[in-house]
Amino acid sequence: MLVIGIAGGTGCGKTTVVNQIINELPYEEVGVISQDSYYCDLSHLNYDERTQVNFDHPRAIDFDLLGSHLQDLKKGIPIHQPVYSFVKHNRTNDTILTHPRKVMIVEGILIMTNPQIREMFDIKIFVHADSDERLIRRLKRDITERGRDLDEVLTRYQNTLKPMHNQFIEPTKEYADIIIPNNKYNTVAIDIVRTIINEKLS
Numbered sequence: 399m400l401v402i403g404i405a406g407g408t409g410c411g412k413t414t415v416v417n418q419i420i421n422e423l424p425y426e427e428v429g430v431i432s433q434d435s436y437y438c439d440l441s442h443l444n445y446d447e448r449t450q451v452n453f454d455h456p457r458a459i460d461f462d463l464l465g466s467h468l469q470d471l472k473k474g475i476p477i478h479q480p481v482y483s484f485v486k487h488n489r490t491n492d493t494i495l496t497h498p499r500k501v502m503i504v505e506g507i508l509i510m511t512n513p514q515i516r517e518m519f520d521i522k523i524f525v526h527a528d529s530d531e532r533l534i535r536r537l538k539r540d541i542t543e544r545g546r547d548l549d550e551v552l553t554r555y556q557n558t559l560k561p562m563h564n565q566f567i568e569p570t571k572e573y574a575d576i577i578i579p580n581n582k583y584n585t586v587a588i589d590i591v592r593t594i595i596n597e598k599l600s
């Protein structure tokens with residue numbers, strides 16, 4: 399199994415890049431794991447308390463569960479990937495049965511901050527977009543898709559997102575084998591990554 403880690407700040411385009419990569423690869427050979435599925439279970443907090451959580455700090459992620467799921471997949475064992483709700487700020491009771499594939503892509507802002515998880519990646523990719531571009535994309539996306547308003551996104555950006563990005567996420571760029579500039583759609587970089595995957599698959 400080839401495990402590819404794709405990191406980068408919120409709104410840099412990780413999910414978009416993943417979709418572009420897998421679009422022309424054989425469906426049955428590629429699987430995706432999102433770090434968002436591994437936000438810690440916050441059922442012990444009420445909704446208002448959950449809204450106050452810093453979701454951009456590494457401790458927000460259940461890396462133990464992510465690590466054990468990756469180990470299982472490497473051993474050929476299917477996993478039950480949790481499903482996260484950005485509206486409820488919590489894991490749902492649903493899971494997605496995720497089968498091991500020849501190529502597993504793991505994407506998320508914090509996945510390269512954890513040394514054990516980092517070591518499991520055969521290829522490490524960091525997607526870069528400038529912070530103003532990321533903020534604009536995040537605003538549009540969170541308002542249309544994640545049930546947020548302007549004030550929520552900007553407050554979260556100032557209080558946690560920006561400082562956590564600078565402290566934890568941006569420094570993981572140094573671990574990357576490939577950095578994809580993504581201020582604009584970057585089809586050349588996507589083609590290069592797809593070629594690398596196809597070479598490994600053949």
Ligand SMILES: Nc1ncnc2c1ncn2[C@@H]1O[C@H](COP(=O)(O)OP(=O)(O)O)[C@@H](O)[C@H]1O
Nearest residue numbers: 408409410411412413414535539580581582583
């Ligand atoms: N290169 C790009 N140019 C313009 N918009 C983009 C680009 N890449 C992604 N987007 C848009 O920005 C938003 C955030 O992208 P997404 O892939 O969800 O980022 P991430 O997963 O890194 O948070 C989405 O609405 C997406 O359509």
Ligand SMILES: Nc1ccn([C@@H]2O[C@H](COP(=O)(O)O)[C@@H](O)[C@H]2O)c(=O)n1
Nearest residue numbers: 407408409453454484487488506507559
């Ligand atoms: N309940 C939550 C959980 C996380 N976030 C934000 O999501 C961002 C990571 O997801 P991307 O798809 O943007 O990479 C992260 O910056 C968290 O602030 C949230 O808003 N609410």
